[in-house]
Amino acid sequence: MTRVVLASASPARARLLRDAGIAVHIEVSNVDERELESAMPDATPEQICLALAQAKARDVAERINPEPDTIIIGADSVLDVDGTSWGKPATEEVARQRWHAMAGRSAVLRTGHWLIAGSVQVGQVASTTVWHGTLSDAELDAYIATGEPLQVAGGFTLDGLGAPFIDRIEGDPSNVIGLSLPLLRSLLATVGVTWPSLW
Amino acid sequence: MTRVVLASASPARARLLRDAGIAVHIEVSNVDERELESAMPDATPEQICLALAQAKARDVAERINPEPDTIIIGADSVLDVDGTSWGKPATEEVARQRWHAMAGRSAVLRTGHWLIAGSVQVGQVASTTVWHGTLSDAELDAYIATGEPLQVAGGFTLDGLGAPFIDRIEGDPSNVIGLSLPLLRSLLATVGVTWPSLW
Numbered sequence: 067m068t069r070v071v072l073a074s075a076s077p078a079r080a081r082l083l084r085d086a087g088i089a090v091h092i093e094v095s096n097v098d099e100r101e102l103e104s105a106m107p108d109a110t111p112e113q114i115c116l117a118l119a120q121a122k123a124r125d126v127a128e129r130i131n132p133e134p135d136t137i138i139i140g141a142d143s144v145l146d147v148d149g150t151s152w153g154k155p156a157t158e159e160v161a162r163q164r165w166h167a168m169a170g171r172s173a174v175l176r177t178g179h180w181l182i183a184g185s186v187q188v189g190q191v192a193s194t195t196v197w198h199g200t201l202s203d204a205e206l207d208a209y210i211a212t213g214e215p216l217q218v219a220g221g222f223t224l225d226g227l228g229a230p231f232i233d234r235i236e237g238d239p240s241n242v243i244g245l246s247l248p249l250l251r252s253l254l255a256t257v258g259v260t261w262p263s264l265w
Numbered sequence: 266m267t268r269v270v271l272a273s274a275s276p277a278r279a280r281l282l283r284d285a286g287i288a289v290h291i292e293v294s295n296v297d298e299r300e301l302e303s304a305m306p307d308a309t310p311e312q313i314c315l316a317l318a319q320a321k322a323r324d325v326a327e328r329i330n331p332e333p334d335t336i337i338i339g340a341d342s343v344l345d346v347d348g349t350s351w352g353k354p355a356t357e358e359v360a361r362q363r364w365h366a367m368a369g370r371s372a373v374l375r376t377g378h379w380l381i382a383g384s385v386q387v388g389q390v391a392s393t394t395v396w397h398g399t400l401s402d403a404e405l406d407a408y409i410a411t412g413e414p415l416q417v418a419g420g421f422t423l424d425g426l427g428a429p430f431i432d433r434i435e436g437d438p439s440n441v442i443g444l445s446l447p448l449l450r451s452l453l454a455t456v457g458v459t460w461p462s463l464w
Contacts, residue, residue: 087426208461227286229439230446230460239438247429261429262407
């Protein structure tokens with residue numbers, strides 16, 4: 067019986083896996099994300115999210131000393147706005163500025179994925195284009211007052227209070243929520259694990 | 266305080282609204298969907314899902330005799346495959362045939378929305394393009410054995426066991442799950458209700 071360990075504190079990622087039928091164990095990594103990110107100042111958003119996904123998965127692998135049939139999944143999401151990486155907004159003011167900047171336009175949500183299965187490691191980034199809606203000042207105030215935007219990469223959700231404010235996407239929606247299920251299915255296949263075998 | 270009534274038995278629709286912060290009351294309509302559909306043999310999938318959404322909302326409105334500040338939401342989803350409307354597959358064999366037919370190609374998930382707010386009624390169809398993945402025979406057998414495909418329009422989900430088998434979409438993902446939250450926000454605005462006022 068394969069054991070799936072998610073190296074992430076994100077409840078949205080855990081719910082994605084559970085809704086898709088996967089029993090998942092949570093092991094939060096001790097990676098200092100800011101330190102790692104500031105150590106790679108010239109990196110693209112794609113490189114950053116893959117490096118963070120890798121670091122999280124490896125940190126947990128070292129800590130839990132996994133059985134050979136354990137699969138560890140690390141993931142990290144960033145919003146790529148014209149090559150700049152937007153993580154969680156630090157303040158309400160930053161969240162507000164970002165929503166104003168994004169109104170009616172698109173950016174790319176990139177999630178780095180890193181799988182460790184015994185001695186094999188595979189990683190890949192999935193990218194989904196996201197079009198933000200245009201909010202009235204009252205809507206934006208109300209959304210920011212919920213506190214949700216400050217908790218999430220890019221300052222919005224697709225599976226929570228933010229969903230009505232995202233007009234459309236192009237790509238895989240689960241990738242925007244934090245873990246691309248079709249990419250994960252494909253990465254698992256490369257390490258010899260079929261998705262239904264995890265049900 | 267606005268009361269939101271969902272005229273649908275779909276747990277996926279109720280969850281979409283609740284995850285987006287809306288407290289929702291469920292009132293399932295008594296509409297005979299097959300009868301209504303067979304009464305409009307020349308209708309397009311778009312016309313069918315809008316007519317069904319309207320019929321469900323009106324049926325519930327007649328039954329519950331709503332207060333003026335009650336909003337009733339009717340919805341119906343179909344998969345539009347080259348102009349043919351695919352609802353729930355009747356049998357496992359039909360579900361299998363559909364997945365074989367859809368492998369690696371796209372179809373359009375259309376959801377009709379109908380809102381009743383006092384004496385005002387508004388309706389609109391949202392459309393999202395969905396690309397199906399290519400499943401191995403073992404994956405398809407396992408997915409069909411879960412029973413899920415037989416319960417849902419088009420024979421797949423984006424928020425359940427089917428998610429890893431859908432490669433990508435273009436449009437609003439909540440529309441595929443059964444209710445377009447951005448369209449609903451826009452329809453509510455036309456009847457003078459802002460989304461955050463429902464939180």
